[in-house]
Every structure is written in structure tokens, then in C-alpha cells.
Amino acid sequence: MKRNPRPLSTALALALASLALAATPAAVAADAEPIQPLEPAKVTDPAKVELGKKLWFDPRLSRSGFISCNSCHNLSMGGSDNVAASVGDRWQKGGINSPTVLNSVLNIAQFWDGRAKDLADQAGGPIANPIEMNSTHEAAVATLRSIPGYVAEFKSVYKVEAIDIQQITDALATFEATLVTPNSRFDQWLKGDKTAITDVELKGYQLFKTSGCVACHNGPAVGGNMFQKMGVVAEYKTNHPAEGRSAVTGNVIDRFTFKVPTLRNVELTYPYFHDGAAQTLAEAVDIMGRLQLGRVYSAEENAQIVAFLKTLTGDQPQITMPILPVSSDQTPRPDPFAPIVAPGRR
């Protein structure tokens, strides 16, 4: 599975936003809404999804044998870890707030700075990141090749004799692409059920459009489809060292520019922003209003927008925990407490 229909371009998004700003809320036709309902995932290769799910939960992809993808993108917790900075190998502090994996297939690119073009490109990152899972692609491949259950399953799914890292990241990406959350109350409203959200929530949505939030948070994922500077109107004050997109493009103009996060399931993915500094939705809405839109929402307005945002919580993926293939006598035995031979490497 690949990234879905091309995300809205920034230009189109801004045009839609202008439309929203210009029109009175009541005049906006349903089919002109800047947010579209999420569609359920289409699973075309269930065996590959199942394999990817096993890898997702398998801590043997980490040096320690303790950390799995699900450690920081917990599917019981909105696909996030609900802490400002994630815990990595040997309790190292993560470099940036872990974004949710839910609906990440809709993102224009992966990571906050967009340095991975798609989910498969992203999946190799944490495995080898010295402050995250701190393994190597070579070690991950060697481990999986020593596990008969995986050997058989990769052979069945990929029709190859030897497991490689491309298959690992492809299977992970295929599983991740199924992690979409349709059927939120707001989607029900978008699809015509006008009783699906309350008057306060509808007011929040109207304000979300008229005050300009929708300029960046639009499309099926209510975000994820463009990059934007953190601090458009006023500077965002943080001690966090992340420079954002400029680290990828090399352009100073991209400094403090990050991928606009999806607001799907945002109720579940606290704390907020790339530094995880905003603990509550009320705080995040307030800061976004001031810094991105130059607007100070009243307490009532803030509460309305927060109420709207909570209507974006969709059906969470129902995940049956995989039973992982058992290690063989030849499988390397991880030791979380082993001395590090070289910095960042076992």
C-alpha cells in the first residue's frame, strides 16, 4: 500500500481556507468542506499486514530486546506515548515528541521535518537510531534470519529466500498503512448526520474555519499535508533544539518549519507540538491562535474549538496482539545491560 491520493497542495489548501474565511459558515456547502471524511483502510495483502504487525510489536528489532515500535507509538494510546520526549535505548531522551502513527499514511512525508518520503523510508530510522532502538539494520536482519517462524513467513509473503531490510520496512509500512481511524463523529457529520455533533462542537468547527486554523489543518487527516513555520505571527519560545525542515532542505528560510501534524485523534495524542510542551488541548489551541493566527481566543471560543477537536477521535484500530515467532538457539540473545562497545553501537 502506498500513500493515498495526493494530499492537497498548500496552494489549494490556502484557497480553500480563503473560501472558508470569505463565506459565512452556513453558506459553505458540504462538498466544499476543507476536511474530508477518513475512509477505512483497504487491505489488499493481509498476510503482509500480519507480518508487519509482528515486526511492529517485536522488541528484538532493538539492541536491548526491550523496545518495539509500539513502545513509542502505542496503539492503546492513540498511536503515541503521551510523554513529551520518548524513552530510548538505555533511557536516552528522544529528540522530538513522537508523532502518532495513526493515519500517518496520509502524511505528505514522515518525521516532523519530513526527512523520510514515506512510511517504509521512515521505518528504518528508529531501528538504527542510537538514541531510539539503537540496533543496526544488519543486526535486525541477522536476528530475524535466525528465527525460523520469520524465515518461513517472509518467504511466504515476499517469495524470497533471505530476509532483507527492505522487506522489513515494507512490511512495517504495510501494517502502518492500515492504522486509519474512520467514523469519527465529525466524519459522521460530514457524511450528512447533522445530529452527530453538538451545537457547541459545530460552533467550534465554524470558528476553526473562520479564524484560519483550517489553512493548515485540512484534508482527510486535518493536517499532515504541508509544512508550516512554528511561529508565523509571533515567535515560538522553546529551549528545544529542533530546527525543523531546514535540517532537510538546507535553506535557512525553512528554519522552525515542521510538518503540520494531523489533528485526527488529537484528544488522545497529548502532549502537543514538536517539543511536547503543551499539555492540554486548551493550551495548544491558545498558543496556536496567538502564534500562528495572531488571535486571542476567548475562553468560550477556546472551549468550542477544543470540543470540535474531540469530535475527530475515530474508531481506533482493533489490534489482536501477535504471538511472536520464537527465537532459535542461534538467535542472538539481547542483553539490555551489556556494555556499549562503540558509542551508539553494540
Place this chain on the structure above:
Amino acid sequence: MKRNPRPLSTALALALASLALAATPAAVAADAEPIQPLEPAKVTDPAKVELGKKLWFDPRLSRSGFISCNSCHNLSMGGSDNVAASVGDRWQKGGINSPTVLNSVLNIAQFWDGRAKDLADQAGGPIANPIEMNSTHEAAVATLRSIPGYVAEFKSVYKVEAIDIQQITDALATFEATLVTPNSRFDQWLKGDKTAITDVELKGYQLFKTSGCVACHNGPAVGGNMFQKMGVVAEYKTNHPAEGRSAVTGNVIDRFTFKVPTLRNVELTYPYFHDGAAQTLAEAVDIMGRLQLGRVYSAEENAQIVAFLKTLTGDQPQITMPILPVSSDQTPRPDPFAPIVAPGRR
């Protein structure tokens, strides 16, 4: 749910073992087998089980917000973590190899030294253990009380207004009691399907009985129902500091005496022994033979016993991951990297 029918007493177990030793294998009637089939869990209060499952997966019971019960008793990995020593708060090294949670309801007592009388008594331990989850019962209760979803669910299940630690550990124990693994191939054989295990596996079982393993590993859980000294015939050499049951009883005679672990699903629960020093079943069987029985198994005998042990892998619990109740704005926000105010406490 409480502990199942009283485990076999040590005396009875030894009597059965003597019977096994005395009789030729062919003469042992099926109903005299020293191992009994596992029965599926009887769920009498599904709502309580579901609540316990949520708590099982909830890292907010830990100081860091990162470690849950499932971190060290991973239900994807035989209810264990497959490392010799577990990872605790701030990557502290666990004091003893994490035993499997599977079939632990059948244990005569909990922990390797039996210091907890039952699962509820055990469940409070790791939450407050400074090198494990490193929270306090007070903090865990305060966190859950701040989460509206939990407040409503505890009220519904326990008919009380305020969550307390007894309800938390009771719900966890109720969930854990469902984690039994019936229908192993060996159980199928015990129930009369003589094709369920191979000739080699049967030879392994016969050797398991005639050479005396069954003296300690008997009953439905193939262990778990008595304490035994580690190193009966010869001393077990280890640098591990655990003293075993003497720490509970105060009797020097109980030094290096531990609860006999269940061998159910033992294929999945490597590494072995209280110090996790044996990496493979072959190694564990060899050491047990020498130290507990004064017997050196030939390579063929060792392989037969290992083959038998692998028939003890039963149906693993099918667990649908819970969607955890969302924190409120009042819920304490865990910070894995916060300075420790007092040693072992936040």
C-alpha cells in the same frame, strides 16, 4: 476469580513421582499421569477482566509513563520478556528473571520466593518497586482517579465511588487469571489423542518421568506448586545475589530454595532459571539433570526431553489491545526524565 483448585501438595507430588519412577512407563495408566491437562479459564466477570486488561497495558501506573505490566510480562512473548534481567525505571536492572504470567494463577504463591500469596498480592509489588515501575500506590490511585473513563469503569465494576489500590490489584489479578494456555499437544495426548505427540516427544516424556523431573514439575502447570532448592545434588554456581525463600521464611534451610517454575510454554520463556543464565532448553535440561538429579543426560536423551517440553506450548491468549481511557487535563503528566526527588521515589 481466585486461585484454582488447590495445587498438588509437595507430599502428593513426590508420591506421584515415586509412582512414576517405580512403574515402567507403559504401565502408568493415563489417569495416573503426574501432569494434568490445563482447562480453559472460566470468565465469570468479563467487565472486571476487561478493566484489568486496561490496567495491564497502562504505563501510567509507572512513574515514567513508559512501563506497563506487559513490558516485562509480554503477552506476545509467552508472558515474559526474554531477557535475563528486566528493564525497570530509568533502565535499572531487574533483580530476578521475570517469570511468565501465563498460568500463574496456578502457582502456589507468586514471585520466585513466594513472598506474595496470590496474584492480587503480587500485583501491587512492581508498581511500587523502585527498580521496576517506581511509582507508589498513592500516585497510581491518584492518576486513575483523575481519568474519567477509569472512574466510570471502576464504579460500574466495583460499585464504589473512589478507586483504591485493592480494586486495582484485584482487577489486574482477575485479568491475569484468564491467561491460561490450554490445548497444548501434550494436553491433547493426555486427553487420549495418541497421535498428538511424536515418538521422540513421548520418549522425552517417559524420560521426564523416569529420571525424576516430574518430582517437582507436575500438576496441571507442570510446576508452580512447590518450592525446591536450586542445586539439590550439586551446588548451583551463580553470581546472582538472590537467596530465595529464606528471605521470606527467615530459615537458613530455605536458602537458594525457589518456587519451581511452570514448564507450560517453556519454549517461549527463555532464558531460564531465576538468574536467566540458561539461554536454551538444552542447556537448562542439562543443568537440571546434573544439579537436581545427579544425572548426565546423553545428547539423545536431552533432545528427547527438549522435544517433550516443546509439546507444552498451549493456545496463547488472544488479546485485543485495549484502548486506554484518555487522561484529563487534571491527570499528572509523567516525565520519564524528571529528576528523582528522593531515591526510589518521585
